[in-house]
Amino acid sequence: YSCPICMVMYDSPEDLQRHMKHHDETKPYKCDVCGRGFRTKYMMQKHASVHQEEVSCRCEICGVAFYNIKTLQYSHKSKILKRYNCEICNKAFSSNSDLKTHRRTHSGETPFKCDYCERSFKQRGHRKLHIQVVHTKEMPYKCDECDAAFPTRYRYQIHMKRHTGVRDYKCVICDKEFYTLGKLNDHMKRRHPE
Numbered sequence: 001y002s003c004p005i006c007m008v009m010y011d012s013p014e015d016l017q018r019h020m021k022h023h024d025e026t027k028p029y030k031c032d033v034c035g036r037g038f039r040t041k042y043m044m045q046k047h048a049s050v051h052q053e054e055v056s057c058r059c060e061i062c063g064v065a066f067y068n069i070k071t072l073q074y075s076h077k078s079k080i081l082k083r084y085n086c087e088i089c090n091k092a093f094s095s096n097s098d099l100k101t102h103r104r105t106h107s108g109e110t111p112f113k114c115d116y117c118e119r120s121f122k123q124r125g126h127r128k129l130h131i132q133v134v135h136t137k138e139m140p141y142k143c144d145e146c147d148a149a150f151p152t153r154y155r156y157q158i159h160m161k162r163h164t165g166v167r168d169y170k171c172v173i174c175d176k177e178f179y180t181l182g183k184l185n186d187h188m189k190r191r192h193p194e
Contacts (some may be wrong), residue, residue, distance in 0.1 A: 011090040028170050042168040 027037025029044035038044035082092035084099040088106045093099040101123055104110070110120035112127040116135040121127040132138045132151040139149035141156035145163045150156040158179055161167065167177035169184040173192050178184040 028172065028175070041166070041170075 029038040029041050030036070031038070031044055031047055036047065038047060082094050084093040084096050085091070086093070086099060086102055086106075088103075091102065093102060104122040110122050112121040112124050114120065114127060114130060114135075116131065119130060121130065129151060139151055141150040141153055143149070143156070143159060143163075145160075148159055150159060161179045167179055169178040169181050170176070171178075171184060171187060171192070173188075176187065178187060
């Protein structure tokens with residue numbers, strides 16, 4: 001089952017129907033210059049920069065503007081055009097390496113072995129994080145506002161949002177805001193199930 005808007009493939013009509021809601025979703029954050037709506041504050045702020053400088057190219061699929069063709073081709077289009085399909089579940093990916101990593105969820109393969117214990121992981125990054133948190137206790141990202149420290153930049157950035165109060169993700173049904181997309185998705189499943 002293929003989405004007629006972005007061509008992403010799904011293995012059931014229910015999955016496709018759930019996906020289609022993302023195209024129709026209310027976009028509560030509006031650009032002050034052109035009025036275009038966005039699902040997150042971050043995406044709206046990122047978009048606003050296109051009004052500050054001259055834009056050299058625009059995506060013919062969705063209309064998003066970019067300053068150079070390289071960003072359009074290699075970053076943006078690869079996210080939209082998911083050309084690599086899993087032969088088991090038909091989930092689509094933008095790169096062959098993402099597909100290869102995904103296949104491990106079906107095979108159970110865990111090629112990345114921990115140097116310190118018997119655990120092994122499907123992804124190299126998961127092994128690295130495990131070693132940092134469990135074995136070396138390495139926490140390179142330290143908060144200046146409190147005593148918290150984090151193993152990854154991502155976790156540090158999420159923590160900093162709590163100090164600044166910035167919540168980039170907003171529920172389109174009840175307007176509650178969240179720090180992460182994962183928290184918004186959890187909220188949608190619990191509070192607004194289909």
